[in-house]
Amino acid sequence: MIQKYTFHQRGVQALAFSINAQHLISVGVQGENNLAIWDLQSGLVVRSCLIRNTTAVNAIAVDPYVNTGEHIQFTIVGNQGLFNIYRFEIANQMLQCYEVEDIAPEFKNSDFTSVSFSNILNNQGLYQIFLGANDGSMQAYDPNANQFHEACIKKWVISGEIGHSRSNNHTLVVASSSGSICRFNISLVHMFPQDNKQVTLFRADGPVVSLAMDELNNEGIVGTSYGTMYYINFNDKLMIKMVNKPYSVQKPITQVKFEESNPQLIISNVCCSDGNGSGIVKVWTS
Secondary structure: OOOOOOOOOOOEEEEEEOOOOOEEEEEEOOOOOEEEEEEOOOOEEEEEEEOOOOOOEEEEEEOOOOOOOOEEEEEEEEHHHOEEEEEEEOOOOEEEEEEOOOOOHHHHOOOEEEEEEEEHHHOHHHEEEEEEEOOOEEEEEEOOOOEEHHHHOOEEOOOOOEEEEEEEOOEEEEEEOOOEEEEEEOOOOOOOOOOHHHOEEEEOOOOEEEEEEOOOOOEEEEEEOOOOEEEEEOOOOEEEEEEOOOOOOOOOOOEEEOOOOOOOOOOEEEEEEOOOOOOOEEEEEO
């Protein structure tokens, strides 16, 4: 262990690093619901606040298209349609929060479980925020126009709870608790597929707990709660099981982490935790 940070009293629900990796954003579990921004060099919390919505936060994502070095912009999503956009000014340590309110009632009855950003047409002024929900539906939000795509109508994309989404190369890859992993093209005209023919679909043997994709959103590594790992290639429509379920693991694995900077997508520094208090961590190298 390099360093231990202490702030949240009941537990940590979500984490995200700033683009330059100099700051860490953390959110406490439901019931605590406090947000903290850490200076990693000093190990201190430089700003904290309470999240007014008392429902659980499920995901944090730092906006990669607002990266001036002077401020950090990030989004949190959670239960009952929780969707907040924050802006942290590094110099004066001011934190602003914009609570997105024009959320359709049907989304307020479900939970946002994933968030990702897409740069449409390689223009930083045309990027979208993609939100995934626990019922397999998605929606896109334009942060510059402050409005949802198509009046915030739900778009069902995949079966199960969406836990992971990766956007790149004008495509979106989505993975869910049903073991489904799909990819489809996105554009300003059609953010979501119009029919099943526009979707490439794979299915793993268990709920997907981790997803790492290359820069073209073509090749990737998928990890499941069963401990299995897959190599996927959308262009070749290829899915290969790389690691079988470890017989020594008696309880579900809750997290699998990959080194996404490896351009060849070879498994590197993959950590699996069973999340049941045993503290087991397994490291795979290839």
